[in-house]
Amino acid sequence: MKVLIAEDEPSIVISLEFLMRGCGYEVRVARDGEEALRLAQEFRPDLLLLDVMMPRCNGFEVCRRMREDPATRAVRIVMLTAHGREAQIERGLALGADAYITKPFSNQELVARVKGLLP
Numbered sequence: 001m002k003v004l005i006a007e008d009e010p011s012i013v014i015s016l017e018f019l020m021r022g023c024g025y026e027v028r029v030a031r032d033g034e035e036a037l038r039l040a041q042e043f044r045p046d047l048l049l050l051d052v053m054m055p056r057c058n059g060f061e062v063c064r065r066m067r068e069d070p071a072t073r074a075v076r077i078v079m080l081t082a083h084g085r086e087a088q089i090e091r092g093l094a095l096g097a098d099a100y101i102t103k104p105f106s107n108q109e110l111v112a113r114v115k116g117l118l119p
Contacts, residue, residue: 006036033057067096
């Protein structure tokens with residue numbers, strides 16, 4: 001299984017990479033929204049861990065564009081953000097995210113969500 005991490009905060013990237021590789025997933029990292037869209041096409045991940053606040057294209061826009069593209073429509077998307085207001089959560093889910101997790105998050109919760117979304 002392949003996981004794409006779209007996150008611009010280096011300390012969070014290191015943590016997520018370690019966690020996902022520890023679960024046996026093949027991992028790639030995108031540092032901004034445009035790179036996330038490009039890697040989604042090239043790497044063909046099964047799941048995307050998507051930060052909302054990123055340079056060059058925010059997570060909401062990445063989610064929307066992936067759901068509109070037949071090549072990436074089936075990728076599971078878990079949005080990660082420090083902004084946990086109800087309106088933002090609803091927006092993320094309305095755009096097609098499969099789950100929405102607020103930072104700081106528990107590693108166990110994240111791993112459980114990822115495992116629950118992948119076969």
